[in-house]
Amino acid sequence: MAAATTPVTITITGAGGQIGYALLFRIASGAMLGDDVPVRLRLLEIPQGLRAAEGAALELQDAAFPLLRGVEVTDDTAVGFEGANLALLVGARPRGPGMERGDLLAANGGIFGPQGRAINDHAADDVRVVVVGNPANTNALIAQANAPDVPAERFTALTRLDHNRALGQLAAAVDSPVGEIRDVTIWGNHSATQFPDVSHATAAGDPVLGVLAARLGGTDAAREWLVDEFIPRVAKRGAEIIEVRGSSSVASAASATIDHVRDWVRGTGERGWTSAAVVSDGSYGVPEGLVSSFPVTSDGSGWQIVPGLELDEFARHRIEASVAELESEREAVRELGLV
Ligand code: NAD
Ligand code: LMR
Numbered sequence: 001m002a003a004a005t006t007p008v009t010i011t012i013t014g015a016g017g018q019i020g021y022a023l024l025f026r027i028a029s030g031a032m033l034g035d036d037v038p039v040r041l042r043l044l045e046i047p048q049g050l051r052a053a054e055g056a057a058l059e060l061q062d063a064a065f066p067l068l069r070g071v072e073v074t075d076d077t078a079v080g081f082e083g084a085n086l087a088l089l090v091g092a093r094p095r096g097p098g099m100e101r102g103d104l105l106a107a108n109g110g111i112f113g114p115q116g117r118a119i120n121d122h123a124a125d126d127v128r129v130v131v132v133g134n135p136a137n138t139n140a141l142i143a144q145a146n147a148p149d150v151p152a153e154r155f156t157a158l159t160r161l162d163h164n165r166a167l168g169q170l171a172a173a174v175d176s177p178v179g180e181i182r183d184v185t186i187w188g189n190h191s192a193t194q195f196p197d198v199s200h201a202t203a204a205g206d207p208v209l210g211v212l213a214a215r216l217g218g219t220d221a222a223r224e225w226l227v228d229e230f231i232p233r234v235a236k237r238g239a240e241i242i243e244v245r246g247s248s249s250v251a252s253a254a255s256a257t258i259d260h261v262r263d264w265v266r267g268t269g270e271r272g273w274t275s276a277a278v279v280s281d282g283s284y285g286v287p288e289g290l291v292s293s294f295p296v297t298s299d300g301s302g303w304q305i306v307p308g309l310e311l312d313e314f315a316r317h318r319i320e321a322s323v324a325e326l327e328s329e330r331e332a333v334r335e336l337g338l339v
Contacts, residue, residue, distance in 0.1 A: 007038040007069040009124065011084040013115065014091025015043035015073075016052030018247070019132060022254035023088065024056055028065040032258045033265060040070045044080030044091065077118040084123040086265075088257060089115060089143065092133025094248040101134040101191050101238070102329060109338050112139045116146030123150070130260055131157045132253065136190045137277050137291040138329040144279060144291070145339040152289075153302055156264070157277035159194070159293035161249065161256035162186040165237045166196040169230055174211045176203040182272035185295040186234075187284075187315075188322025189329075190277065194293065195318035196234040198226065200309060231318075267300040278303050284311065284319065290326045 010027060014020050020043070026032065027039060041060070043053040050073060057071045074080050081087060092108040095101055111133065119127060127150060131140035136157035144155035163186050171178040181203050187195040201208040212222035233240075241249045263274055273295040280286040283294065283305045295306040311319070333339050 005038070007040040008033055008085045009040045009042065009083045010086045010088065011042040011044055011081050011123075012088045012090060013044045013080070014049065014089075014133065015041075015056060016045045016049035016054075017091065018094075018250040019090050019254050019257070020053070021056055022251045023090070023257060024060060025063060025065075026254065026258050028060055028063065028068045030065075030067050032261050035067070038067045038069045041068070041072070042080050042082070042084065043071065043073045044077065045073065045075055046091070047075050049091070050075055077114060078122050081115070081118045081122040084119070084127055086261060087115075087119055087123060087127060087129045088132065088261070089129060089139070090132040090257075092139065095134065095242070097239075097242055101136075102138075102325070104134050105138060105329060105332055106336070108133055108135070108139060109142055109333055109336060112142040113146045113338050116143035119143065120147035120149050127154060128261075128264060129155045130257065130264075131155070132257055134190070135329060137293075137326060138333055140277065140291040141279075141289075141330060142333055142338045152279045155279060155291070156260070156303065157190060157291050157293075158253070158257055158260055159186045159190050159275050159277045160260040161253050162190060162194055162196065162234060162237075162293070163275035164252070164256050164259065166198070166230075166234045169233055170198060170201065170203070170208060173225070173230070174203045174208060174215065176211075180204040181208070183295070184275070185273070185309075186275035186293045187319045188293055189326050190293070191322070191325060192235045192239075193322040193325045194235050195315065195322055196231055197315055197318075198230070199312070199315060200295075264298050264303060265300060268297045273297050273306050276303055278305065281305065283307065284309075285316075286319070286323050287327065290323065290330065292323060292326055 045053045140157035184201045185197040213219045277293040282288045296303040
């Protein structure tokens with residue numbers, strides 16, 4: 001990452017869309033990289049989205065953020081990624097009611113090959129990429145496959161929203177502040193097959209499984225709640241938001257994107273691990289090369305998968321099911337000629 005006095009160049013695709021609008025002002029305020037890091041923003045859109053992005057750029061000027069050292073709006077992919085230290089790939093169509101995120105593969109997959117190539121050819125040597133546009137894991141795989149000169153570990157996809165959703169549900173269930181809950185994991189795909197895993201989680205230092213058992217009347221009741229309520233609630237929260245709100249999550253998605261980049265660049269510190277979809281190195285039996293969610297920490301230089309966690313049969317089975325879906329998505333994009 002560039003030295004603190006040199007502005008960090010951040011490319012945001014789909015910057016004229018809903019998540020883009022929620023992201024830009026937090027990035028410019030310093031919430032993502034810190035209040036001592038100046039930023040330069042590149043807003044990349046398609047022609048139909050340019051006016052909305054231009055409007056956001058006017059408002060960014062009006063907000064007079066001291067850290068903001070320039071905003072450029074473009075629909076030229078090469079210009080958009082020129083010198084980018086961070087690339088937030090948000091631009092893609094959202095799903096509507098009744099759709100699964102995987103249904104977007106044909107509509108959105110084609111966006112990420114050209115963007116991967118442009119990152120390869122134009123971004124800074126230290127570029128780091130997070131894909132938000134759905135289906136996020138496989139779109140990240142497509143971008144990474146099209147950027148052979150960029151180290152694969154620089155490509156990630158967002159599962160921090162799922163992680164934060166799991167924290168929110170657990171905090172309510174054990175009546176604890178969210179900040180007291182540690183070491184929750186989202187495994188697999190950002191889809192309904194994901195596995196939100198609390199088997200290593202603690203609340204104020206106590207194992208969450210024990211706290212749940214004490215509150216719900218025993219270990220069996222706690223397991224029942226996890227399987228029948230918690231896991232489906234977290235895994236299907238995106239659909240719940242679409243149903244209640246009428247369109248897909250925006251502010252929580254932008255907030256999770258900020259959290260993902262902040263922890264990746266500034267480190268997870270003493271707060272335990274978080275979750276991110278990263279290119280698998282074969283850990284936990286996830287085939288190498290798939291972009292799958294893992295428990296991860298960062299010392300600021302990059303994500304490291306937390307090694308050596310014990311997984312019971314239930315966990316292994318749930319992870320395998322989500323990984324099987326990722327493999328079938330990879331097969332589908334191979335057939336579409338995208339990787
Ligand atoms: P939106 O429709 O409001 O905005 C999308 C923007 O992307 C539009 O302005 C559009 O013009 C632009 N765009 C489309 N193709 C582009 C391209 N090739 N290059 C640059 N820009 C392009 O949608 P939104 O609500 O902002 O959601 C964006 C994406 O994020 C969707 O795919 C949605 O499903 C996904 N999402 C992911 C998560 C997650 O946790 N991973 C959470 C929420 C939403
Ligand atoms: C979410 O999880 O809210 C997003 O991925 C949007 C969606 O389609 O669910």
